[in-house]
Amino acid sequence: MGFFEKVYEVVKRIPKGKVATYGQIARIIGEPRKAKIVGWALHSNPYKGIVPCHRVVNRNGELSGGFAFGGMEIQRKLLEDEGIIFDESGRINLRKYLRKENGSEY
DNA sequence: TAGATGACTAATA
DNA sequence: CTATTAGCCATCT
Numbered sequence: 001m002g003f004f005e006k007v008y009e010v011v012k013r014i015p016k017g018k019v020a021t022y023g024q025i026a027r028i029i030g031e032p033r034k035a036k037i038v039g040w041a042l043h044s045n046p047y048k049g050i051v052p053c054h055r056v057v058n059r060n061g062e063l064s065g066g067f068a069f070g071g072m073e074i075q076r077k078l079l080e081d082e083g084i085i086f087d088e089s090g091r092i093n094l095r096k097y098l099r100k101e102n103g104s105e106y
Numbered sequence: 107t108a109g110a111t112g113a114c115t116a117a118t119a
Numbered sequence: 120c121t122a123t124t125a126g127c128c129a130t131c132t
Binding site for chain 2: 021022023026032033034035036037038039040041042043053056057058059063064065067
């Protein structure tokens with residue numbers, strides 16, 4: 001299984017109402033240095049509709065910014081629908097929403 | 107083959 | 120928390 005596939009698997013496992021960082025995902029997979037590659041995996045050709053890219057944020061708790069999957073506004077709306085609150089700076093409370101690394105089999 | 111790029115992170119101030 | 124610097128590595132040109 002390639003690195004990309006692993007990324008997709010992990011992202012798909014993010015529970016609703018929670019988020020994960022790129023570094024977090026990379027760590028779960030077992031390659032903490034490839035945080036950037038995780039971003040790459042999502043940017044390149046994610047399984048549209050299968051991988052919840054909107055739940056993946058950077059370590060600041062901020063969303064991707066540039067292109068996402070239809071627009072930043074949609075992304076924010078989706079997260080809000082899942083119960084995630086954005087602060088005035090357009091960021092989310094990682095303390096509360098960051099997903100924990102449950103028993104990963106990777 | 108080499109150099110530049112980027113949906114990043116950790117360390118430091 | 121913000122800003123800056125350096126390290127990282129698969130892809131692109």
